[in-house]
Structure formats: C-alpha cells, structure tokens
Amino acid sequence: MKPISKLTGKPIITDNSIIEIRHYLHHYPELSGQEYQTAGYIVEQLQKLSPTAIYQGIAGTGVAAIFDSGNAGKSLLFRCELDALPIQEMNADGYRSCYDGISHQCGHDGHMAIILDLAKRIAENPPKRGRVVLLFQPAEETGEGARAVVADPQFSSIRCDECFALHNLPDYPLGKVIVRSGTFNCASRGMAIYLSGRTAHAAHPETGISPRLALATLLQSFNDIPQQIHTDDLKMITVVHCDMGEKTFGTSPADACIMATLRSETDSTMQQLVNRCIELVEQLAKQYRLSYRVEWADIFDASVNDESCVEQIIQASKITGNKVALREEPFRWSEDFGALSGAMRGAMFAFGAGENQPQIHNPDYCFPDELISQGSAIFFEVYRQLL
Ligand SMILES: [Zn+2]
Numbered sequence: 001m002k003p004i005s006k007l008t009g010k011p012i013i014t015d016n017s018i019i020e021i022r023h024y025l026h027h028y029p030e031l032s033g034q035e036y037q038t039a040g041y042i043v044e045q046l047q048k049l050s051p052t053a054i055y056q057g058i059a060g061t062g063v064a065a066i067f068d069s070g071n072a073g074k075s076l077l078f079r080c081e082l083d084a085l086p087i088q089e090m091n092a093d094g095y096r097s098c099y100d101g102i103s104h105q106c107g108h109d110g111h112m113a114i115i116l117d118l119a120k121r122i123a124e125n126p127p128k129r130g131r132v133v134l135l136f137q138p139a140e141e142t143g144e145g146a147r148a149v150v151a152d153p154q155f156s157s158i159r160c161d162e163c164f165a166l167h168n169l170p171d172y173p174l175g176k177v178i179v180r181s182g183t184f185n186c187a188s189r190g191m192a193i194y195l196s197g198r199t200a201h202a203a204h205p206e207t208g209i210s211p212r213l214a215l216a217t218l219l220q221s222f223n224d225i226p227q228q229i230h231t232d233d234l235k236m237i238t239v240v241h242c243d244m245g246e247k248t249f250g251t252s253p254a255d256a257c258i259m260a261t262l263r264s265e266t267d268s269t270m271q272q273l274v275n276r277c278i279e280l281v282e283q284l285a286k287q288y289r290l291s292y293r294v295e296w297a298d299i300f301d302a303s304v305n306d307e308s309c310v311e312q313i314i315q316a317s318k319i320t321g322n323k324v325a326l327r328e329e330p331f332r333w334s335e336d337f338g339a340l341s342g343a344m345r346g347a348m349f350a351f352g353a354g355e356n357q358p359q360i361h362n363p364d365y366c367f368p369d370e371l372i373s374q375g376s377a378i379f380f381e382v383y384r385q386l387l
C-alpha cells in the first residue's frame, strides 16, 4: 500500500529518541501477519544495540533479540506486538497513520517502543547470568500470533523460564499497574453456524426446507444455556450477527447464518461451551432436516498469570513508584499472550492509559507517550530482580 503522507527522517534508537520511534511506528502501521516493514525497522534498531542474537521470521514476521550472559541462570522473555488494526484513526497529529483505514488503535506502537527502550537499558546493563529474550510478536489482534510463535521451530531457541507482557488500558489512572494471579484475560472464540435447507416459492413454503425455526430456536437456546457473568467461572455467549434468506418476498429461504462469541474464564469451561453448542446445532439440524457447518475463528486461550511472576511485577512497580491495584475478576477481553504463558510461567499486567483516554480500538484513541519510559522501567526492574 502506498503511503499518503510521510514523516521525514527515520529515528534511530541511540538518539534518545524513543518517543519519535513510537511516532514513527504509529505513522507506518501494518495489519496482522503483514508486519514486514515494522519488523524490518525493529531489526535495524535492535542491531544497533548489539544483542547476542536476533531471530527473524518467527511465525512470519516475528522478531526476537537475545541478550545472553553465557552463564547459567534464569531466562526471561518480554513480549510486545507488531500489528495494527483496520481502523481509520481520527488523530490529527503530524505522525498520524499514513495509510487510509489502518492504524495503531490498540497501542501496540507504544508496546514496541517500551520493549525497544527496555532493549536499550539491557544493552547498557547486560545480564551477568541467564539470558533475556525480547519478542516482537506478529498478529495479536487475530489471536493467531502467539500460538504461531509457540508452534514455530525457532521457538525452542527463544523459550524461557518466564515471560512477561503488558497491555495499556484506558479508563485507569496513567501508569497504574492492574494485575491478578490466575486468569487475567478470558478465553474467547468466534463461532459461525451455517444452516442449509432448500428454497421454495414463498406461496408454497411447505415444498422447501426453511432454516427459520432452527435459527429462532438457536437464538433462544443461546440465551437459555446458563451464563455466569459475575462468578469465578465466567461463561458467556454473545450473539453478534445473524441473517437468513434473501431480501425478496417471493422466496422461502434455504440458508441462514448465526455468529456468536463464546467467552469463559477457563479453557476447560470453553471446551464445555463449545461441546454444548455443537450438540445443540446437531440436534436442531436433525430435527429440521437441515445440513449445517460450524466454523471457528479468533480463538484465544485464557491468559493465566503465575503467582510468582505477578509478585515480581508488584515488587518492580513498588521500586518504580507505580501504584498497583489487584483485580478481583479477570478481564473479559482476550489476549493471545495466553499461548505464551501456557508454554512457560508468565504474567501480564494492564497499564493505566489515563482516565480520560478513549477506549482502545476507538478511532480517537492514541497511546500516551508518558507510558513508554514507565513501562520499560517496570520491566527493567523485573529483569534486575531476576538476573
Ligand atoms: Zn487490540
């Protein structure tokens, strides 16, 4: 895609220019799985810091820098995300996205700046034992990136004892650390159910097979499956879309589609929800003589925080002077970090992005630059405690 405007100059990490680097990344956003320019720029900056090794092409566009002491000791991974969103941003700043309809409205530009700033701090204070991995992961927004990183053959070289991540979060005071042990983000997955019968003339619907009753029953049944929203075992089904037939008065329909998002606190509850939904569709398809298919998308595992890793984040925040709030319930939104913290011990925290800040994924959201040095300082303290 051709940029519609250009920032002049390319900031270099050794310039003490981390805010300009965030703006540069913001100006050139790329969608999930297509983060080639972004990854290339990250590699250029990392190379200036002379890490022990840089891995590229992890799960497509992923990049990892390794700082290895060469001595025995713990290994730590810090992760950020490379991808932007298909959203037209409303910000008028000079560094606004140069591509129509693509922008960093989740703040991953800020997360990358935090990890680059951390890389700089670590390069200046290299580990004396153990090693550190800084992972720039592709395709978080689709829920595919972290899982693909874990499945990549290069993962064995970057796997660590523990992994850490943060996500900025509007509505909370700037720089506040929000964390909990156990499930931090819920599991979720998109379910699309396609029902197929046979069209008929609208005057003789009895000669066709309409999916209307199966569709109506499904909508009702999703409501009837027990949903627990405020418990320690959250489960929810949110119907997000449905349609049936064509917009014509002469035809009794053959096809219907219903889409819903399943959400749960644990992966095992998700499996129960999935089984229950499939059972229901099978039964209704049989009852109404329909064929059907179920497709799944945007599959996120629950992101589960390890207690000792949470403790490290709390201790680090105390040292940096960032206030900490322990959350009683998991966040309902999903994060694919769960795939990494499922492969090693780990924890992520939410990082207050300001109470008057628009929500992430909103067209007027913008990552607050003040968080860059605060975020890298917290991660640096985690690093200092453990290595
Ligand atoms: Zn997002």
Ligand SMILES: [Zn+2]
Residues within 6 Å of the ligand: 106, 107, 108, 140, 167
């Ligand atoms: Zn995000």
